[in-house]
Amino acid sequence: MTDGDLDPVIHSASRLRVVATLAALDRGDRIAFPRLQGLLDMTAGNLSTHLRRLEDAGYVQQTKTHQGRTPATYVELTGEGRTAFDRYTRTLTELLKGAQP
Amino acid sequence: MGEHDEDDAPLDPAAGLAIVAAQRRRVLDSEVDDRVIFGTWGVLWLVGYALQWWSAERSPTGTSTGPAGAVFGALMALGLVVTLTHIGRRSRGVRGTSRSMGTMVGLTWFAGFMAQGLIVAGVVAAGASPEVIAIVANGLACLVVGLLYMACGAMWRVRSMYLLGVWVIATAAVASLVGTPDGYLVMALGGGGGMLAGAVIAHLVRRRA
Numbered sequence: 368m369t370d371g372d373l374d375p376v377i378h379s380a381s382r383l384r385v386v387a388t389l390a391a392l393d394r395g396d397r398i399a400f401p402r403l404q405g406l407l408d409m410t411a412g413n414l415s416t417h418l419r420r421l422e423d424a425g426y427v428q429q430t431k432t433h434q435g436r437t438p439a440t441y442v443e444l445t446g447e448g449r450t451a452f453d454r455y456t457r458t459l460t461e462l463l464k465g466a467q468p
Numbered sequence: 469m470g471e472h473d474e475d476d477a478p479l480d481p482a483a484g485l486a487i488v489a490a491q492r493r494r495v496l497d498s499e500v501d502d503r504v505i506f507g508t509w510g511v512l513w514l515v516g517y518a519l520q521w522w523s524a525e526r527s528p529t530g531t532s533t534g535p536a537g538a539v540f541g542a543l544m545a546l547g548l549v550v551t552l553t554h555i556g557r558r559s560r561g562v563r564g565t566s567r568s569m570g571t572m573v574g575l576t577w578f579a580g581f582m583a584q585g586l587i588v589a590g591v592v593a594a595g596a597s598p599e600v601i602a603i604v605a606n607g608l609a610c611l612v613v614g615l616l617y618m619a620c621g622a623m624w625r626v627r628s629m630y631l632l633g634v635w636v637i638a639t640a641a642v643a644s645l646v647g648t649p650d651g652y653l654v655m656a657l658g659g660g661g662g663m664l665a666g667a668v669i670a671h672l673v674r675r676r677a
Contacts, residue, residue, distance in 0.1 A: 387487060399560075402498075
């Protein structure tokens with residue numbers, strides 16, 4: 368098994384952090400953008416960019432709603448995203464095992 | 469987009485898994501903290517029931533006096549405020565399954581205690597003695613708490629919460645059989661002590677997580 372087996376969408380420190388955070392939420396939960404940003408210490412622009420990339424891959428769903436008059440965005444991992452994350456971490460674990468003498 | 473990607477050095481497996489663990493920890497630390505809930509109720513039960521026992525020992529009926537009962541009620545109200553504030557703060561910005569389940573669980577607590585209040589009112593109206601009222605009121609309240617802890621513990625797979633529910637029911641059963649005034653002491657040490665032990669166990673589980 369090589370690095371090439373790793374999902375290129377998740378295989379970046381920033382996007383792995385985003386996906387790992389969303390995967391740590393309960394299944395079926397979505398999180399407000401500012402709270403997610405707080406859990407990641409990323410700038411809003413940076414986070415938006417990564418979310419768009421993950422959304423394009425079908426791993427993340429963003430829902431726009433309103434809280435009173437303020438627009439709010441909620442983010443969740445799709446079933447496909449969760450499967451990809453599980454596969455990714457499993458591959459990492461196997462790579463790590465393989466690397467040990 | 470490319471700019472950020474180039475900043476992101478390719479990960480080695482150990483670093484990747486460390487990121488996953490760190491973020492899981494971070495999310496866990498931002499969610500409802502069972503140590504706060506168990507600890508708050510542990511202290512309040514210990515103090516509240518000990519106070520009732522102290523007043524009952526000095527009362528001719530052998531049951532908690534009006535002022536001691538009022539202080540107990542105020543302590544329970546304080547516990548409710550602390551619990552709801554904590555849960556409200558920690559679950560802000562999260563929607564979906566856990567929120568709708570949480571709302572239903574909250575309503576179940578409310579329904580349980582409404583029923584407990586009405587049953588106690590019925591027992592009082594039927595002319596029960598102070599001791600019968602004290603036993604029924606406490607036994608029913610603890611049954612609601614214990615069963616809900618067991619149900620929530622099973623649902624959220626929090627073993628410490630489930631066991632605490634079993635313990636609360638067992639303690640209340642013993643307190644009911646002991647009767648007043650010593651039943652209050654059973655509640656203070658067993659109930660309050662059990663909740664505090666639950667907080668310590670939750671802390672140890674969290675450190676290992």
